[in-house]
Amino acid sequence: xxxxxxxxxxxxxxxxxxxxxxxxxxxxxxxxxxxxxxxxxxxxxxxxxxxxxxxxxxxxxxxxxxxxxxxxxxxxxxxxxxxxxxxxxxxxxxxxxxxxxxxxxxxxxxxxxxxxxxxxxxxxxxxxxxxxxxxxxxxxxxxxxxxxxxxxxxxxxxxxxxxxxxxxxxxxxxxxxxxxxxxxxxxxxxxxxxxxxxxxxxxxxxxxxxxxxxxxxxxxxxxxxxxxxxxxxxxxxxxxxxxxxxxxxxxxxxxxxxxxxxxxxxxxxxxxxxxxxxxxxxxxxxxxxxxxxxxxxxxxxxxxxxxxxxxxxxxxxxxxxxxxxxxxxxxxxxxxxxxxxxxxxxxxxxxxxxxxxxxxxxxxxxxxxxxxxxxxxxxxxxxxxxxxxxxxxxxxxxxxxxxxxxxxxxxxxxxxxxxxxxxxxxxxxxxxxxxxxxxxxxxxxxxxxxxxxxxxxxxxxxxxxxxxxxxxxxxxxxxxxxxxxxxxxxxxxxxxxxxxxxxxxxxxxxxx
Numbered sequence: 349x350x351x352x353x354x355x356x357x358x359x360x361x362x363x364x365x366x367x368x369x370x371x372x373x374x375x376x377x378x379x380x381x382x383x384x385x386x387x388x389x390x391x392x393x394x395x396x397x398x399x400x401x402x403x404x405x406x407x408x409x410x411x412x413x414x415x416x417x418x419x420x421x422x423x424x425x426x427x428x429x430x431x432x433x434x435x436x437x438x439x440x441x442x443x444x445x446x447x448x449x450x451x452x453x454x455x456x457x458x459x460x461x462x463x464x465x466x467x468x469x470x471x472x473x474x475x476x477x478x479x480x481x482x483x484x485x486x487x488x489x490x491x492x493x494x495x496x497x498x499x500x501x502x503x504x505x506x507x508x509x510x511x512x513x514x515x516x517x518x519x520x521x522x523x524x525x526x527x528x529x530x531x532x533x534x535x536x537x538x539x540x541x542x543x544x545x546x547x548x549x550x551x552x553x554x555x556x557x558x559x560x561x562x563x564x565x566x567x568x569x570x571x572x573x574x575x576x577x578x579x580x581x582x583x584x585x586x587x588x589x590x591x592x593x594x595x596x597x598x599x600x601x602x603x604x605x606x607x608x609x610x611x612x613x614x615x616x617x618x619x620x621x622x623x624x625x626x627x628x629x630x631x632x633x634x635x636x637x638x639x640x641x642x643x644x645x646x647x648x649x650x651x652x653x654x655x656x657x658x659x660x661x662x663x664x665x666x667x668x669x670x671x672x673x674x675x676x677x678x679x680x681x682x683x684x685x686x687x688x689x690x691x692x693x694x695x696x697x698x699x700x701x702x703x704x705x706x707x708x709x710x711x712x713x714x715x716x717x718x719x720x721x722x723x724x725x726x727x728x729x730x731x732x733x734x735x736x737x738x739x740x741x742x743x744x745x746x747x748x749x750x751x752x753x754x755x756x757x758x759x760x761x762x763x764x765x766x767x768x769x770x771x772x773x774x775x776x777x778x779x780x781x782x783x784x785x786x787x788x789x790x791x792x793x794x795x796x797x798x799x800x801x802x803x804x805x806x807x808x809x810x811x812x813x814x815x816x817x818x819x820x821x822x823x824x825x826x827x828x829x830x831x832x833x834x835x836x837x838x839x840x841x842x843x844x845x846x847x848x849x850x851x852x853x854x855x856x857x858x859x860x
Contacts, residue, residue, distance in 0.1 A: 455834050462847035463549025464542035467535055468589070470554055474582050475532065478556045485563050491523075499529030500827065502720070504654055510723045510730065512669055518662050518827065521720035522652045524746045527637060528556045528605040530652060530825050534839045537829040540847070545591050550850050551600045553632070555582045558605030561621045565610065572616035579611075579623035587628050597631040598859055599850050607638035607742045608646050631859075633849065635842060638744040641768040647846075648769035650838045651746035653753050654726070656827040660835050663824070667817050670755030673730050679759065679801055680732035682711035682718065682725045682747060693738050693761065693787060700790070701736070704798050729754035733809060734783065734801050739765050749823045752781075752816050757809070759797070761787035772845045773822045773838060781815040 478485070482492040494501050500520040508516035532554040535541065542548055560578040564570040586592050592600060604611060604623075613622040623629060624643075632645060639646035657663045685695035701708040711718065711728050718725055725747075729735055735751035736759050743764040751758050760766055760782055767778050775781050783804075789795035804812075826837045836844070853859055 455836055455840065459844075460540040462844070462851045464540045464547055465535065465538060465550045465552055465843070465847070466542055466545040466548035466591070467552045467554060468586070470582070471585060474560075474578060474585075475528075475554050475556045478559050478578075479529065485559055487563060487566050491559075494521075494523040495526065495529065498533050498829075499526040500656055501526075504720075504723075506721055506723050507654070507726065510727050512665060515662060515666060515669075518657050519654050520656055522654050522656070524637065524651050525558055525562065525605045526652055527635070527649065527825075528554075528558055528603045531603040531635065531839060531842075532556075533829055534825075534831065535843070537831075538843065539830075540843070548591070549599065550847055551591055553582065553586060553600060553602040555602050556605070557582070557602070557611070557621070557623060561610065561623075562606070565620060572613070572622070575613070575621045576623065576626070579621055579626060579629075583626055583628040592628075595631075597628065598853055600631075601633035601635065601846055603635045603649075605637070607744070608634075608636050608640045608643070609638070609742060612640070633846060635846075637746075638742055639769055641764060647772070647842070648744075649842050650770060650773055650823045650825075651744070651749050652825055653746070653749050653823065655753055656825055657832065657837075658827045660833045663821055663832065663835055666753075667820055670730065670753075670820075671814070671817055673755060675731055675733045675756075677709040677728075677732040678707040679734035679736060679797065680709040680711070680728050680756070681736040682713060682728055683738070684713040684715075684718075686741075691791070693791070696791065697736055697738060700797060707798050725750060726754060729756045732756050733813075734759050736761075736797070737765060738762070738787070744769055753820055753823055755813055755817055755820075757782060757812050757816060759783045759785060759801070761785055761790070772841055773819070775815060775819060781812055781819065 479495055482495050483490045485491040496502060497520065499522075501522045502520065503517065504519040504521050505516075507519040511519060535552055535554070545551070555578075557579055561575055564575045586597075586600070608624065610620045611623040612625060613620045614625070624634070630645075633647060634645055635647050635649045637649060637651045639648040655666065657666070679701075681697050681701045683694045683698065685698060686692045687695070698710060698712060701710040709728050709732055711724055713725075729751050733756065735747075735754075735756040737745065737748050737751060739745065739762045740747070743762055744766070748758055748766055758766070758781075761784075763784070766774060766782070767784075778784065783801065785795055785797060785800055790797060821835050822838055822841050824837045825839055826832045831837060831840055
């Protein structure tokens, strides 16, 4: 069900060393035009000839300078937006787009500009055996359904009454912790995959660390050794590879299908695995659904949602569907209280929403009301202009992406919920697609969520929603193993950015 990477030929005993970089420094090749001409042309004393030759010489220099400017520089900026800078104010930057999908999500013909990827053929105990033992991954129930259909999960039959009929087959009950499987299957079919490690810019480690550790996180009697077992096995194997030791892991990356904090245990008696703190992991780039904003090697990628388009047409049709949706509620909230948490903010939002029932639609997810098998959350997001997105059990939550895929504008209360997390996937201007409200002002009653949202004009709302819709492709994980025809999804965006990062790291003085 989950294909293994094809075994490559044995690595060469001696690694080919890269050619010595060209010395870009140059001695002065040009003297002053007048001195040069005087030395070679006695007639330089003639003023008109001197003026003519000087102008001609300057034109040649300008032409050479213009030819040296990269034509693709501006285009690359669209593919890799600058890091997000969050703002406190609520007034949105008004931008519009008429495209059905963002220009930054269109695949280029020269898609391997930044190099190729070699996929390690890890021992099966580190990936496929984990999936084959799906009955043992969860202490409460089997995970086999969640890992079916190559990680997309069961088809979401109940969604058919809410979405366009011909898109119903593109919806699944996808688990939020399956990015390791999704990335592995896609990368095996990526056009920039190479089977010769000597040609690789990047090395992918297909390790299912999140699935492997998941079953131990909730067992009270699990030991630190059990939680670190698979990670230590992987590192021992990888550190024996000549391509890892060559650059001390700087050109290696992997997907870790949980939040960063599940892999940052400092003491044996604390929560989680200590995988990220292990020797050997220091320089490895890690793709996570929630990153540590202060760790360069942590990269946030979108949570998997339920929509997995089969073609470009699926994406465009869905964008049009959510764009033209008649939204009856000003805002909504879907979530459950955390009664054990003091001053639980989600409970406050539930009460706030109930008190504003003429403007807010509420879905109380207590118990199993929001589990797979219901379309109520998607329908709520589709019917609401704004969706309230507090932090989840950690700073992020999958609901942010469920909300935006439905074309609803997220309202955030923590900057680390999105702004400091997904810079490769979200617009660089937070206020162009979202609203930020200080949670403390909501708690002390100095800010009314309804009044804040009512300040936005219809035109401002339309432009913000259009920005959300433009970015929908970057939140999706497409169904085909080879991806979509021309549109880049979340996987494509992540891989392109990793390759570019590794190219940049080759510059002298970049690594520390």
